[in-house]
Amino acid sequence: MSPVRTRRRRSLLAGALLAASFLAPAPVAAAPADAAGGAVTDYAITVDPGAAGPEIADTMYGVFFEDINRAADGGLYAELVQNRSFEYSTADNRSYTPLTAWTVDGSAKTLDDDGRLNARNRTYLALDGGSSVTNAGYNTGIAVEEGKAYDFSVWARAGAGATLTVALGDAGGELARARRVTARGGWAKYTARLTAARTGTDGRLTVSADRPAALDMVSLIPRDTYKGHGLREDLARRIAALRPGFVRFPGGCLVNTGSMEGYDEASGWQRTRAYQWKDTVGPVEQRATNANFWGYNQSYGLGYYEYFQFAEDVGAMPLPVVPALVTGCGQNRAVDDEALLERHIQDTLDLVEFANGPVTSEWGAKRARMGHPRPFGLTHLAVGNEENLPNEFFARFERFRAALAARYPDITVVSNSGPDDSGPTFDTAWRLNREADVDMVDEHYYNSPQWFLQNNDRYDTYDRNGPKVFLGEYASQGNTFKNALSEAAFMTGLERNADVVKLASYAPLLANEDYVQWRPDLIWFNNRASWNSANYEVQKLFMRNTGDRVVPSSATATPSVSGPITGAVGLSTWATSAAYDDVEVTGADGTRLLADDFSGDASRWTHTGGGSWSVRDGQYVQGDETAENTMVSAGDPAWHDYDLHVKATKKAGKEGFLVAFGVKDTGNYYWWNLGGWNNTQSAVEQAVDGGKSTLVSRAGSIETGRAYDIDIEVRGRQVTLYLDGQEWGRFTDDKPAEPFRQVVTRDARTGDLILKVVNAQAADARTTVDLGGAQVGPKAAVTTLAAAPDAVNTETDTAVAPVTSTFSGVAGRFTYTFPAHSVTFLRIAER
Incomplete structure (x- = not known):
């Protein structure tokens, strides 16, 4: 996993619908209406069942686990006590101390001396007699379920006969009957079983001592873990x-x-x-x-x-x-x-x-x-x-x-x-x-x-x-259904190329909703519940219906149109202070559209991001070295075929400049990112509904205090970029975002052909399927994922979930209408 800092321009949640308007630069042409008045686009899928496509290994799809978003402690690892060994340190996190997640009633102190438990578990708690220490767990607290057993353990050193009392409770009182253990001298492990008398999600675990005692490795783990191996079962x-x-x-x-x-x-x-x-x-x-x-x-x-x-x-x-x-x-x-x-x-x-x-x-x-x-x-x-x-x-x-x-x-x-x-x-x-x-x-x-x-x-x-x-x-870059749809469309290409792509895993796997460093994530949870993202449902559908071999097939494409790159211009920075001057936009016919030397104010610029912008000494300066994406924009979103000139000087900070063009709004634009990625490379990135992708990139850095001449030439869908009068690079953004994708595989175990179709557009896809002479039964088992493009699964609302049905119209050639915004798998039995 890359850090948020490295991928920070790609970690935004994507925004609007995966409809025709989303599919720039090749939006879907107006579709005919069906008898019910809805939009329909016609397609044809042709299958060649006699041809042998690539084999698909059983291991093709898997999962990637990284301890990010509290995926391990406070997540998959079933331990309910946070900072159980008092090893948190300000050297690791400025907000940490050895007593993070703990509160002390009475007198206690953490020590790192020769009295420790062992060389790798250095810090421990010295608790005075009559004192106690309480742990808050994760999220809102320690969650327990009525009737379930929880195994407590602690390593303790205390005088013979000292009594340790273990209690579990919340604001409403006792969650489990308190247990007592008697210490017997030097460091030893003590255990007890607590059984929850009622369900609670904000419990606290308290350990008290009637005499001075040293504590370490305070633990509470559910008795029931996955296959008894210590992992959170759900x-x-x-x-x-x-x-x-x-x-x-x-x-x-x-x-x-x-x-x-x-x-x-x-x-x-x-x-x-x-x-x-x-x-x-x-x-x-x-x-x-x-x-x-x-x-x-x-x-x-x-x-x-x-x-x-x-x-x-x-x-x-x-x-x-x-x-x-x-x-x-x-x-x-x-x-x-x-x-x-x-x-x-x-x-x-x-x-x-x-x-x-x-x-x-x-x-x-x-x-x-x-x-x-x-x-x-x-x-x-x-x-x-x-x-x-x-x-x-x-x-x-x-x-x-x-x-x-x-x-x-x-x-x-x-x-x-x-x-x-x-x-x-x-x-x-x-x-x-x-x-x-x-x-x-x-x-x-x-x-x-x-x-x-x-x-x-x-x-x-x-x-x-x-x-x-x-x-x-x-x-x-998102957990909405439209994100899952685009991933499903891409996965059909992974399977089609299973002779090259041998393994694939979505990432990251887990996220605790109260400790998030990265979005999106496959499975979300807190201390009491977990739920599947829309992306999970797509992964599950593909992973449980992979098949053993690809059956070659083809499909017609979506009718599309294209137009020139359009949009206003913009200036921005990321963790950098920079000064801009002599901004000029000229139409291809020589018409001056914008000229600003900042000899006056900056009234023509709209501030849409963060940072601190002001006119200083005839330059437009962004002075906050910590602010990220400080975009200001000027001009008309309808502009096209123009030349943009900017003079830019880095004043201080980690990176360089961000000069934007084709700016439609805060989530849809292109920008030339000069000196990005900690000032190690430059790239043109395209933002669509907040999600970014790189179109062209080169290694390079930006010098502090040096004035750079930046020129961007936009012609149709071709863009040429110049740095200090020398061509830096060019690209043509004309690749269609095809919303209709499919692949066919064969499952040797069941004898099924599996037709997998993604329809990531607002129109239904009325599709003629030609099975190429395959002998098949009349029925197909159908699994469909269909939802609004912005639908998101939450703890309380499962907006995206599979629906199973039976289709009885299968033949050597048949018609099936795939719903708008859907992933559909048809399992067709071969005779």
Whole structure:
């Protein structure tokens, strides 16, 4: 997962309808009306059942788990106590202290001294006699269900005969009968079972001592967890219901950010470390916590053993990701430490042994001691995640690959192509991967719904003999049904190219609604409930109806029209202060449309973003170095075929300039982003209903204090960009966003042809289906997802849900009308 900072212009929720008006630059032509008065567009699908398309592996669709949005602690990991080991620290998060989530009644203090529980669990609570400490859990508090049992445990050190009392209650009183345990001296683990007398969602857990006592690892976990393995049952069941072919873990940005060194037991430093698997196995009280890249701490109660166990429990292939000693996610640093690199390579070899080794091996024995003597059957392993330094990454990747090939030649080692779907990093990474004959390359992208509708053919032209694709992270920047529709349309292209795209997973998987660092997400939850997004319902439909082989088919396209790029002009910044001057817009015929040298005021400009704009010394200056997207615009949204000139000077901050054109409103425009991505590259991005995608990009940075001449020439749908009089790049934005997509697969187990159709437009799609002579039964089992484009599933409202029915009109050639804004699967039995 890329950080919000790197992808911040792509993390907005998409806006308006996926209707004809959305499909710019090729909107759907006016459709005829059916007998009932609704809009209808006619299509034809032709199937060739005798031809053999690509095989589809059982593992094609999977899930990607990263501890973002409190996905682990406070989420899938069933622990109900937050900061259970008092390890939160201001060094990790300015708002944290060792008593975050705790309140003390009486006298207590946290200590980090020789009296600690162990070297990896350093901080503990010293509680005076007669005092108590209370934990608030996550969200509104600790949620319990009437009649359910909850296992309490604590590590304590107290004088013999000291009594610890455990209570669970809320504002209404007792939630469970209090329990008492008697201490017996030095550090020891004490347990008790609490049974909820009633249901509550804002409970508090209190531990009190009648004599001085030291406490650590205070825990409360539901007795009922998924298959008894410590994971929150409702979340795990929703993931299992997808029937994922693989589970990719533990990240994302957790893999390659922060220090690559291990935990220092001597000093116990708590700075952010890259996720290193050896930190996360063994007894939980001996696992060092870590400052999460996403701004909170990880207990590592959900560690590598639990990940492997979960993959096995849901019938999925485990796919771990290890760091390559090149930091990513906006950090962009190559670690030059040969000894450290060799240590990480050895750690990776040890990981394979932990997963697959016999119980007689060192790490196989460790796995067996944790409760799983049988190997986990690891077959795939990824090295690195979204590194933006492709040459440095690949040099290190080759070292890992060579070591793995020598010891474990049957392991598929996965490389990656950086954080975006295109651009200089992507191109360089793919060249290196192809030249080295890498087995598989991990691609990531988060783009607008329009991009997904425009790029159904993305993998049609990939080299069939080159590295295979693992689409490890993708999403269309929103959880509305129109986002899910665009993803469904794109997935038909993934299946059609199943000989190239071998693995694919939407990302991220989980989000706690009160701790969100990233949107969109597949499954949402709080401390009491969970619910599926519209995107989840699409993923589930594809994952449970994949089939074994593609059956070649074709479909007619949607009638479309196109026109010139139209819109006003704009200026903006992102975490940067900049000055603009000498703005001039001239029509293609030489007509001056706008000229502003800011010798007066800025009355012609409309402020639509944040920041602090003012006219200073004949320049229009945005002075806030922290504000993001400070857009001001001027001109007529109907303008087309014009030249825009701007003089821009960076004054201070992290990035460069944002010069916009084709501005229709706050969510629909193009901008030339000069010095974006922490001043490492420049790109033209298109925003459609708030969601962005990149049209062209190049590496480069902007100097502070230097005045740049920026010129943008718009002609029809072609745009040419000039920087200081030299052509920087050009593009033509004329690719249609096709709303009608389909694919056909065959399920060998059931003998069904599965016709999958996405209709992402406001018109019904009246479709003639020609099965090419296939012998079929008269009925089809139909599953339909249909809803308003802006529909969103919530805790209390399931607006997007599958509806099943039977269609009795199947024949060698038949007509079916696919509803507007719908995904429809027809399972047709072959005779």
